[in-house]
Amino acid sequence: MTSEAARALGEDLARAGGGPAAGTVSAQVVDVTDRGVNLDYRGALLLDVPCVDSYRNRRAGDWVALRPGSRPVVMWRLGTDPGDVDEESIRSLAREVTLDEQVVRAATWGTAAPAGTGWQTVQTLYLRKNTEGKVELYGQLASQSDTSPDTPPDRAPKPATITPTAYGTWRGGRPDDYADYPTQGDWTGRGNRRGGWFYGSAIAAACAGKAVASMTVKLSRRRGSGVNARRPLHLYLHGYTSPPSGQLDLGDGPEEPLSLSAGATGTATLPASWRSQLASGAAKGLAIYASGSRDYMSVSGGTITITFS
Template identity: 60%
Template sequence: MESANALGALLAETSATKDFVSAQVVDVTDAGVNLMLSGALVTDVPCATSYVGRAAGDWVAVRIAGGRPVVAWRLGEDRTETTAAQMQAIATDAAEDVQVVRAVTWGTGAPPGTGWQLVATPFARKVNGKVEMYFQLGTQSDTPPTPPATKPPRPVTITPTDSGSWRNGRPDDYATDPVQGDWTGGGDRRGAWFYGMKIATACVGKTVSSMSVTITRKRGSGVNAKRPVHLYLHTYTSPPSGQLNLGDGPEDLMSLSVGGKATAKLPASWRTALANGSARGIAVYSRGSRDYAAFTGGSINITYSL
């Protein structure tokens, strides 16, 4: 209702005098963006395809004429420009993933031309999903090619195996997604995402440089305006039958309006705990109705270093 009232007031105020107004993006949603228009939140405003690289905080031009707001373009510099250096880095990264042999042929005799070396024993191994080969020579007549630079493992994204909410010390049958707070007076909810041992397994033998979590706020949960996501760690591989006990927290790493989606980097201590298995998942919890909200998502992105 608050979005409809804000939109109606805006249309009445502007449609007679101008077609476009500027507005700031509050959150990016799966249906468009949430905008702050004339001091009020208007949710799920559709966007023209020309508005790429959408992000919270953008200032945009909004077309009002026709009775429905539409984001036409982003104001400011075009953030989609790709420099020559960026293009070279992308091409190099792609090329290093391709295993290339210049030519393959065979015959019954020795190969023609110079530079050939007789392989005594071939060796092969798999590193980060790619095959490496080494040829042991009986006699070496030429220097070997420079081996490629060692690269860290590729980032991985871990998706939850389950999720849920708990209320009054037991699972909440009415909330299958993680929920924080209390909207109806029935007791504060706490919610969580579960990953089994997938996070720790993905970190075995690797040096983790960062972990981040991506969360979307569900529509129809609490007020539409931004509310902080109160994050905690937990130690469960799957949903408990009794109370969900919370670990370290809270950390307020993001704030979301309804439908909004955000990614936040986890603190270094949380990264360490999840990587070594002393923590196994992410939870949410708050008290009362002020920050009441429900969430989906919960994927964990892990990047590595050498």
């Protein structure tokens, strides 16, 4: 936090007076970090402001109530009631949990006929295990006294999460031992850096025989690399299953699907043409590259999530 921003917060608190609710000011979330949020307060960027636990589902663009002071804290989100959105996500999650369970409520047997009504005599019983490992039963009847329920529709394969097996940075046509994480740009004038994440053949293997609906990558900007303000990632494809000993050649790009401030984490959706190349194995991984100091940053993460249709 800059001294000017801290001074402004102090003035707001002095003017507000009263209890904790009266001593709050409004600010907008720029990015979400692993320590809290980065905030835009009167044009100043406040980094890693902690949040109370009740502020959940944090997103860039949220307007929040900020309690000023020497250690500012985000108290709550401002705006409409998020209940409807929460209900939709809860219902979706509940449906997924239900589908994960066996479709047969109970399986019992004995030498006597079953108690209760509605039972039908099975001439031949068939069973199988589907691709998800769930049991399906089919009873062939001698005569039918009630209609059969509809067969539940097949659902899309579960999403696949692919984590990098390696990562690194290259400068001057060779690996850069002075960079701990993938880095783009040039901060010191010693040459532009490029970084890459490597997945072996795991991406293509996860997509084999499936229709890919989307691919996203989760990335986190390292603190202390470049300016604190939001800067875009310049994203490329590459064709390596593991880090090369020479230059990391870049494939298609650049795309700029994500901008991050210092310490922020975000998720970028990859273009349709990129997911096709990654799914087929024509491309193997992701890289970043920029020229000069403006967009210089170091980046960690690189986990790819693939959804199917």
